[in-house]
Each structure stands twice: as C-alpha cells, then as structure tokens.
Amino acid sequence: MALFILRRLGVMLLTVLCLTFIVFFLTNLQPNLEKLAKTQGNMRMTDEQVEIWLSNRGYDRPVFVRYGEWLGVLPGWVGETAQGDPVGRCIAEGMPPLAEGEAPPAFCGVLQGHWGYSTVFRAPVSEIIATRLGLTGILMFWVMVVMVPMALLIGVLAGMREGSRTDRSLSTVSIVSTATPEYVSGVILIAVFASSAVGLRWFNGTATSAMDDVTFRNFTLPVITIALYGMGYIARMTRASMTEVMTAQYIRTARLKGVSFRNIVMKHALRNALIAPFTVIMLQFPWLLNGVVIVETLFNYKGFGWTLVQAAGNNDIELLLAVSVVSVIVVLVTQLISDIGYVYLNPRIRIS
C-alpha cells in the first residue's frame, strides 16, 4: 500500500513537471511575451520599446534557464536598470522585503516557496491562488451538498425497479441534464429565473455579491447549473449499479425469505450499490474544476476558474503555472483517494 501511494506521488511529481514545462514553454513564446509587454506597459508600445521592456525584466534569456529559475534549481537572474538600480528575479515585486544591507537570496523558485508575482493582478501568486481557491471551495461544497444526495436518490429510485415508469422518467431526466452543457443550462436558468424577460426574478443572475456573503438568492443559480450537469451522470452510474445488485442471488434469497422490499433496498442493496458511484463522485472533483471555469465566468464569481481564464487571457506566466500545478494535484489526489477508498469499500479488491 505504501509503495502504491509512493508510486502515485512519483507519477504526480512527474506530471506536474511535464505540464508546467509545457505551460512555461507556451506562455514564453515570443508573441505571447509581446502581448504581456503590451498589456503591462502600454497598448501602443513600439517593437523597440517592447524589447527594452522584456530585457529589463529578464524575459529575453533561454527558456530552459528561466524554467530552472522558476523551479528554484538555478540561481535567479540579476541585472541593472538604465538608472543603475539592481533588478532581478529575487528582488522583484512580491518578494519579502530585505533588511538593511541584506543581499537578496540567490535562489527564489517554487522549491524555495516563492510562487512569483502575477502581472495581471499585481499581487503575489500564492495570495491569489489561496483566495480564489477558497472561493471555488465554497462553490464546490454547495454543489456537492446539492448534487450528491439528489443524484443518489434519483439513481436508487430508478434502479430499484428496472424498466418501471419511475425508472424511465428519472433516467430521461438524468440523461437530459447531463447532455445539457453548463453554458446552455446556465443561460437558460438566468433567462427564466433571474431576468425580467420571463419576470420570475427569484434569483440573481450574477454571483459577484456571493464572494462577500453567500445567500440563497445570489448563489442558487451557479450551484444548480453545475449540480444539474454532474447529477445526471452520477445518477446513471448509481442506477446501473443498483439494477445489477437488484438481480443478484442474495437479493432474490432475501425476497423469497419474505423480507419487505423497503428493507431489501435499504439494508441489502444500497450498501453494495454505492461502491461504483463513490468512484464516480471522487472523479467529479477534477471535472468540477473544469466546470467552474464556465460557470464562474458566466456568473462573474471570481474563483479559481475565473483566475484561470484571466491568467490565460493575459498571458500571466507565473499565475498560469501555479494554476496548472494546483489542477494537477487536485486531479491526481482525488484519483488516489478514490483508488484507496475503493479498497476499503470492497475488500475483494487488492491494490498492487
């Protein structure tokens, strides 16, 4: 088991390295750097000004060296401005202030705990990621609270009696909800429940105020939008697993013994039927990260997904790298948990 976890962690590290290098390479292509210079400096900069801007900030050196600096395995670059002031990676904005006479550290990369400075938001990357991830955490929590019980309920009800009218109608509902992407369901929900076009106006069509204070009014639509999409999928999995269990030998035995249908479902079928959905639910986490990109942008909720869009749209190199690292960790950790959890739920499976 320990070996298994270790191996998984090794894979995770390797994935993070590969992915961040790809992101680093792509964001450091010349046109992207030019864009960065123009958005940070001035929209109307000339080519020479762009070059000066880039070299003043150390962007004109080989990409491998700079990736090494970002990692913290190579010493950060140092240079001088036109006025003769020292500049460099380790004296840039966002670094802890130095005491009088103290020399800046030679290494300042991720290994040393410095995630860098966001060029769009003008703040340390670690700070931004922490705030934004926290906001997305709140959103995800409420999505899970709504989605998981609803999905299990629908799945179990549908799977109890395969082929019945309940099964058919609930299956249709879950297929429709899964087949509707968030950018469709979100817009429809806003139009119906939040706009004057229909006139219901039960909820807010934006979740911006939910960043300060979550209320039923401002948070319902984004939560429902994500929950609807994920719900159908989990419900289908639960139903499949439930129908399979319901045809098992021990269920027939229990029936023949005269156990009530209610007891069969609650005591015998349910526990065995929930193993498969558990994996699916765990796998929903990485997928949720992806789903929040759309929903957070649509509802103007400034969480992790919105940060990803802003970082990518503005070629904010260090922020984008941190976002990638966090995403990889979230995906692989949830997979690890689901693998380990599976073993505990189903003793017949052994890992190794």
Place this chain on the structure above:
Amino acid sequence: MTKSIDTGRCVHPGAEMYAREHLAGKLSRREFLTRATALGVTAAGAYALIGAPQPAQAQQTPVQGGTLRIQTSVKAMKEPRAFDWSEVGNQGRGFLEYLVEYQRDGSFRGMLLESWEANEDATQYVLNVRPGATWNNGDPFTAEDVARNIRGWCDTSMEDNSMAARMTGLIDPETGQAREGSVEVIDDLTVRLNLASPDISVIANMSDYPAAITHSSYDGGDLYDHGIGTGPFRPVEIEVGVRAVIERHPDHTWWGTEVYGGPYLDRIEFIDYGTDPASWLAAAESGEVDLLYESVGDFIDILDGIGWTRTETITAATLVFRTNQIAEVEGRVPYADVDVRKALALAVDNETVLELGYSDRGTVAENHHVCPIHPAYADIGPAPFDPDAAKEMMDATEFADFEHELITVDDEWERNSGAAVAAQIRDAGINVRHTVLPGATFWNDWTKYPFSATSWNHRPLGVQVMALAYRSGEAWNESAYASPEFDALMAEALSIADADARREVMAQIQQKMRDDAVIIQPYWRSLYNHHNGNVVNAEKHPSHEFHLYKFGFAS
C-alpha cells in the same frame, strides 16, 4: 466659480469675438463655451458674455452619505502619465485631481487651477493655482506642485508617457525634457508656461485622464498604496479585475466643498463584471450595482425596459476603420496605393453603417475625424459614396483580385459595424473577409493589422485627435499615414488660436484626410449609461469621466 471676471481683469479679446459670433448665429453654444473657456473665461463668465443664464448645475442636491456601487472594469493602477484607459483614470479620480475639469456641456472649469489666461497668440499661459488647496497628508498645494507635474509630463524618456505628445510646445527636442524656462513659477500661486510655438490645446490637454496631479513623494508604483492626493476621497483597496474601493477621507478638508459643494458619498465601490454587457444587465437586474459605466448597443433598450434611468451625451467619440499604409500582406503592401484606400472608402455608405452597426445612436461622420461639435469644424459636405466607381477604381489597381481582411474585436458594436462595412465593400464587388478576434487576441498586435477598426474617445478640440493620430511617426498613428503636407497643415492649425481663422486650415486638413482616404469613419457615437433612478449627477460624460465629488443619491 473662478475669479478672473470678478476681479475685473479683462476678458480675452478672442472670447469677446466668439460671443459676437455666437450672437450672430455663426457659432453654436457648445462651440462657443469650449472655445471661450479654453481661453481662460470662466463658464459663468462665458454664459454672461452671450447674455444667457448659466444652467443650474444640478437639478437636485444629493443627500449626504451612502455607498455607491458602480459597474466598471477594474484595471491595474499605474503611473498616471501611462494611463491608457479612462477607467484607470476614474479609479484614481477620487483622490487624484486634475488642474482643469472638462464639463458635460463642452466647457472647462478650474479644479486645482482657479483660473488661467492665454495671451493673444496662445504662446503664453498664466495659471493661477487654487488657493487653500491641500494634500491629504497636510502639505499645502502650491505652484511648485503644478510646475513639477507639468515638467513630469514633458519627460520623453519615460517609455509609456502619453502626456509628452500633448505638451510638445514645452519640450526641448534635444534633451527630451521640459525646455529651460518653459515652466516658470512666478509666486506661490502662479505658474507661467512659455510655449515654443502657439498651442491652443494646452488647457484641454490638462483635463485629459493621464494628467492627474501627483504628490512630490510619488515615485511610480501602485497609487492605491501611495494614497496621497488632493481629492476628498482616499483609496481603501483594489483587487484588479474584481473591485476597487474608495471612501471619504475623514480628516482631510477638501478645498472644493466651499467652491463647488460635495462630496456627498461616504464610499464608492467600483465592481468589475467583465466585458460582457449581459453580465452588466444581470448585475443591474439583481440590484448589485447602482450605476453602469456605459450602456451599449441593444442593452440600452433592455435597460430602459427594466426601469433604469438612461442618460445620454453627444460626443466626438467614434469608430475609425483605417488601413495601415505600410503593412505587408503576403509580400505586397496593398494600402500604400491611395486608389485602393479610396475605393474602399467609396464603397461604404456611412449612414448605413450607423444604422446597422450602431442602431442609429449617433451622427453620420464624414471620413475626416473632425466632428461638427468641434469648434473649428469646416463643413466640406458628406463623404462620397459610389460603389460602381469604387469597383472601377479598385479594378484599375494591381489589387483587383486581392482579398481584403477587415479585423475587428469581438465587441458587440465594433463587430456589427465591421460586418456592415465589409458587407458594403462586398456588395460593391470587392473581395473582403471579416475576421472577428476575441479581445485577448485582438489587442496583441492591433496597431499593425493591415485593415482594422480603432475606437477613439471624445476629445474637446478637433486638432487634438488629429495631432495624436495622423501626424507622421506619432505613437498613436496606426494608419501609418505620413504626409509632409498634412504635417505642415497641422502645425499651422495648432498655432491659430482663432477658430475661424483655423477653420480655413481645417477645411484643407479635412479635405486632405478624405483625398488620401486615410480612414473610413462612419459615425460619431452618442454615449449612454444607466442608473437605478436614485443616483444624482452621474450623467454620462463625453470623456467617460466620473466626477465623483458630484455624485450622490436622491434619497
């Protein structure tokens, strides 16, 4: 009000002449006000010259207190001289003030300057500093502060200083700094500017958003961290892309309270709802904001429909379709040929673009970037429209089979206007393709696109945009238009303080712009915003300015 009239100093002779012209019906009231106040006459004085009562500033005095929430983009604060968005200017406007403020009616009024006078040929300006103004750290505001800021504007060594192009008369071309003796401090409250050549736009330029006045201790960096200014508010927090907050400064006595009244609000929040107007609508409908920065396109009617109050201002803001005369496309330089440019312009009927692209919310323009509300506008008739001649002209060039590519940003009205222009060129029988790029990609290299659209803000004088945008080698000249004749005409226009005399030159300039087919300029935009009905004095400003000290709630 400023004192130049009250103290019995004489009124600038030019202003008196304008007054006579206005009374003779030669000048509209707006033109008269812009010109007279630019020469140092106060708004009240200008109204008095033409015997008109000054309109009441506010229909209603706002109540004291309250938190105003404004939907607007929240962008990173930088050094004011490098400001490139009106929104950035607005974020700082609560605590950083300007020497002069441009009013909605086209006139200028003194803020940190109490008054100013220009000499007869506009080569010398005497600036009278506002007495009693202080910085919010307690320092008095003096002529030295004014002089330091003006010298700062003249610093061409700063890579993104856009004020330098506006202050050319003060700059020594050899050193790239303010010329020796060009900015003179006469006494604590008086500064004199000595220009190398006449410049009529000095006062107007001082009201532009990069001209915010900063404290001597400011040395670049985030203005919200620095926080020292003369205005009645102070910065609280800024999170780029999310929101910025300012609040009334508790222990700073603002000079303006007794002069102009206000401020009324306790706290102002600028909240970013992205670039999609549908989100702004959602914010309005859910009551999360009180005031929108700007309402655009179809959303103007929708916002009317949900019961919000619309305000409108007529402006010289515009969308210009320009070719880049040095851009290479597949090894050829299509737009160096004046006939190609002319043919494109001939194929477009500006009125149709206004109707289809901007829902008739503006006035038809005439392909020369001078607006009828500009003082020296010369009427040279509407732009010619003749698709058959256009096709013929294009066929006569070597680019008869060339497929033009018109690139616009994915922004509702710019996209629609681009589609209308492209459709008309296509109708004329010329090959054209319309490419719409998302904002993130478009701004990447937009100044170099061979054929694209640029949106220009309103500026008070016609010569201001012309000087920035079409003189050879100017930083903002993305048409790459380089014509020595045009430059000479501009230099002449910029030295004629008298707008009537200037009009003759302007007529030549306008004709030259059209003959050289530098731009296709379909319309002048009216600008709109909406508020929830309870906001006072927040009418849309032609230059997108928020005069925050005037804002307040009706109840």
